[in-house]
Amino acid sequence: MTKVHLLMKKEEINEEKLAEGNKIAVVLDVLLATTTIVSALKEGAKEVIPVLNSNEALELAKRYKQGEYVLAGELDANPIEGFVYPSPTLIGEAIAGRTLILSTTNGTVALRKSLSADKIYIASIMNNPAVANALQKCNDNQTILVICSGNSGEISLEDFYGAGHFIDCLLKNGKFDLTDAAKAALYFYRGQDDSYEILQDSYVGKLLEKYNQQTDLTLAASKGSASIVPVLKNGRVVIDTIFV
Template identity: 65%
Template structure:
């Protein structure tokens, strides 16, 4: 029986523990990093390179011709001078056949901190069903660690909801195959109570309210579209690439 454990914020990640045993990490930053990454790959990006901060982003950019990459990022929800804001709807218009170098306060940091896991999957509401389907095939994994990236206050409502949706897709009709920790079960129960209210749940969150104030309606709408993108992004050698597409699944 595989254990499903939920971390409520990136600060709970222990990089030494994630490297021990056969662990799969599933990283969520619903608003917005993992939605942006999935959307960018869907829109034709060659790859996405998640970095820890803007300084590292500029260093990585030196290794790629300027015409072949897009540098995007935010710090504490504010734009970074000279960077494209990491809006999936904006980046989608400019990313085809290019590399996305992405720096965010929480999501890309959580990805990098998870890199020691046996496999690292990038998940969000838009692709949770397909990531869950791929992980169901990973029978050798001992533990599935679901990581909510969190926000400036620590706990993130939208990531908790997204984690619940992922766990629903993973174990919804196969609960006997998984041992859910209390945190994982709490997320699942929260999601099940609001399964039909994805956009409103995201809009009610701290970051969602900020999006509403700053004309981020299109990004909020995209992030709330459960199962809209049939992609399974994985972190491999420091870069996020698309693995084989998932298959059509029922639990969306």
């Protein structure tokens, strides 16, 4: 039976251990990096390139012509000069056909730290059902590692909830061997009724509400609103599967 384990924050990623055996990483940063990535691809983005920091993003942008890309990012939830704030609703308006170069404090760093996994899926509350569907055919010798990006070394309420939602989606169509950490996220998710309320009550959710970004909260809380399965390949996030 395929094992499912959970990491509470990106700082728990051990890149050497991740390279051992046959591990599949499922990375979540519900507010907002993975939601932004999923939304951008759903709205027609060519690809998304997650970077470690703004300097790397600026260097990468030099390879593209004006109009071919959107440069987006935040640092400790603050805007970066010259970057579009990584709001999924804002980026979605102008991303069709373009490359999104994305730098965030937690989510893009978690993705880059996961590169030693055999395969890396990008998950959010929007597309958890689709990613779970794609992982139904895992082999017994594979381990699914659900990675919460967290919040600058702290546990993130919205990622923990999102991880529980993803695991719940997995179990609807198959049997998996859950570690205690994975069970904790699952039981927490099943004890909640309102995804928007959970996101709104989180630390980042309160910041978004303070700056009138309720539309992003609503999008991030929309269960199964995207049927795409994005994966990180060769440094770029592209759509691997679309479920219709």
